[in-house]
Amino acid sequence: MPVFHFPTARSARYVLQKDTTAPNSDLWIGLHGYGELATSFADLLAPISGPGRALLCPEGLSRFYTNHRKGEIGASWMTSLDREYEILDQVTYLDALWEHVLDELMTELPTTVLGFSQGCPTATRWLGNGQFRAERLILWGGDHAHDLSDEEWEALRETGEIILVAGEEDQVVPMERLEKAEVALRDAGCNVRLITHPGAHHLDTAVLAHLANS
Numbered sequence: 001m002p003v004f005h006f007p008t009a010r011s012a013r014y015v016l017q018k019d020t021t022a023p024n025s026d027l028w029i030g031l032h033g034y035g036e037l038a039t040s041f042a043d044l045l046a047p048i049s050g051p052g053r054a055l056l057c058p059e060g061l062s063r064f065y066t067n068h069r070k071g072e073i074g075a076s077w078m079t080s081l082d083r084e085y086e087i088l089d090q091v092t093y094l095d096a097l098w099e100h101v102l103d104e105l106m107t108e109l110p111t112t113v114l115g116f117s118q119g120c121p122t123a124t125r126w127l128g129n130g131q132f133r134a135e136r137l138i139l140w141g142g143d144h145a146h147d148l149s150d151e152e153w154e155a156l157r158e159t160g161e162i163i164l165v166a167g168e169e170d171q172v173v174p175m176e177r178l179e180k181a182e183v184a185l186r187d188a189g190c191n192v193r194l195i196t197h198p199g200a201h202h203l204d205t206a207v208l209a210h211l212a213n214s
Contacts, residue, residue, distance in 0.1 A: 015057040025052030033117030035074030048212035121145035128152030140165040143181035172201040
């Protein structure tokens with residue numbers, strides 16, 4: 001059975017928080033995990049707030065019921081079905097949103113991208129394929145996409161620093177997986193380091209605050 005594709009426009013949700021009491025200093029972009037929403041993920045990133053700091057949290061384009069009985073909804077960045085188109089769509093979306101937010105901020109700022117869980121491969125695919133470059137990439141509770149091309153690796157190496165964050169009690173993405181990712185990223189020529197926290201598969205307030213001030 002022949003299957004065809006055509007591009008179509010749709011509306012995307014995002015959260016943008018700005019400090020209106022000080023000049024813009026830097027931008028953080030948070031890419032949520034599977035089944036999360038931009039609004040709740042922005043709340044989890046509250047510890048990074050600081051003078052002049054802006055926070056952008058895009059939401060994955062695919063929403064679904066995480067609990068039908070309670071009507072709870074989450075979002076996903078992609079699935080394995082039509083993955084080439086899924087990746088193209090997410091990169092096109094994130095590039096366009098970044099340009100839109102730059103117009104609103106009226107300047108290009110030093111930028112940290114933080115991907116959590118499913119947001120980690122999303123972040124590396126974006127930096128590998130898109131027009132956007134970041135000074136720092138934080139991969140928390142997840143690792144890079146494992147199918148990056150030579151061209152994508154070359155683009156990813158332009159990131160100033162890559163920080164892997166592993167939970168010592170993480171049963172979803174064990175610390176050993178991030179230790180292997182650290183080796184792979186370093187072997188690929190990336191400036192990478194690994195830090196840990198004593199918790200499980202979640203953001204740690206103390207580590208977030210430390211990263212926000214370093």
